[in-house]
Amino acid sequence: MTSSEDLHKRRLAAVAKGVGSVVNAYVDHAHNGTITDVDGREWIDFASGIAVTNVGNAAPRVVEAVRAQVERFTHTCFMVAPYESYVAVCEQLITLTPGSFEKRAALFNSGAEAVENAVKIARHATGRPAVVVFDHAYHGRTNLTMALTAKNMPYKHRFGPFAPEVYRAPMSYPLRDGGLSGAEAARRAIDVIEKQVGGPNVAAVLIEPIQGEGGFVVPAPGFLPAIAAWAKANGAVFIADEIQTGFARTGQWFASEHEALEPDLITTAKGMGGGLPIAGVVGRAELMDAVHAGGLGGTYGGNPIACAAALAAIETMRELDLCSAARKIGATMEEALTDLGEGIAEVRGRGAMIAIELVLPGGIEPDATRTASVSKACHDAGLLTLTCGTYGNVLRFLPPLVISDSDLGRGLDILRAALRT
Incomplete structure (x- = not known):
């Protein structure tokens, strides 16, 4: 099977550089809250294709x-x-x-x-x-x-x-x-x-x-x-x-x-x-x-x-009843993301649309550098996350609304570890 490394070499020769990607792992298949790349590595999905796969990837009815x-x-x-x-x-x-x-x-x-x-x-x-x-x-x-x-x-x-x-x-x-x-x-x-x-x-x-x-x-x-x-x-x-x-x-x-x-x-x-x-x-x-x-x-x-x-x-x-599922996901995420130390100005959002804003200690000056580092640490550990914000200092989380409790928990464990380190 073609590896992500091989596919990335082909991409560099064929795809315009103006088209970016968050990670260079190439997807083989995905289901509910996980994505598996062509190298067999599983990723927990906190992106949902930017809020697209609310019902999960390859949902049976779809x-x-x-x-x-x-x-x-x-x-x-x-x-x-x-x-x-x-x-x-x-x-x-x-x-x-x-x-x-x-x-x-x-x-x-x-x-x-x-x-x-x-x-x-x-x-x-x-x-x-x-x-x-x-x-x-x-x-x-x-x-x-x-x-x-x-x-x-x-x-x-x-x-x-x-x-x-x-x-x-x-x-x-x-x-x-x-x-x-x-x-x-x-x-x-x-x-x-x-x-x-x-x-x-x-x-x-x-x-x-x-x-x-x-x-x-x-x-x-x-x-x-x-x-x-x-x-x-x-x-x-x-x-x-x-x-x-x-x-x-x-x-x-x-x-x-x-x-x-x-x-x-x-x-x-x-x-x-x-x-x-x-x-x-x-x-x-x-x-x-x-x-x-x-x-x-x-x-x-x-x-x-x-x-x-x-x-x-x-x-x-x-x-x-994915409206109820979204509310449950949001409550779980908000509880897990409290009290994670200095530099987190706010945990905010509604339902399964949750974000944390990172700032420099002692005020609300945006900390885009740490935000990028935390997101990269998540990627390295197998959690797909996105950043956003005018100042580039917000981590946003959009898990599929059908994500399992265990996958959600594993993803939050990775995220907390990344924030602490």
């Missing part, structure tokens, strides 16, 4: 559904010859997302596509140009979503010029806000929006209910409802980017539910497809239906194989 769909047909393009599974996925999005109002949905390929289309819909429906986003935000790698994203390296550096009419407001970041409440942080953000943009010019306010790449930042209670209320009062579309937080990851179907939010539009992807590429925009019918026929779509959007996988993944989430 495998069965994909196999059956491939045997029937692989592609027709929904815009040419439609099929039931696209409609069924849209029905599931309408049922699962918060909001008692009439909704519509549309399907795409990736999170960035979903965000771009949500912005298109908001601009078309309101006739306004401006989009408000927040410090530390991450929304994708396309030209528009790079403009929406806050972090320069590695996402924006030397890729400009970017799409116009994007404005940035301060986020509620409790650890670094100097004690601001959610209401106070919202007033600060709204003041910036009103002075620099003007309410009548805002098509959409776009926000992650819990920021992902920005550091798993959980805004102070009351911040999100206040921003949503301002958007409603000013005729702007409130868009919740639930690409990383959606589909049971935070202990609810969607993170917006933690503060009883009913966003006008919600973007989804990642955990939605059980490992296959699919994304969606779902929201108020009057907004979604404002776009002319043919204004939304794409050749592969809502591909029948991905739709089959999504329906099977959602069925698995229901059957296994």
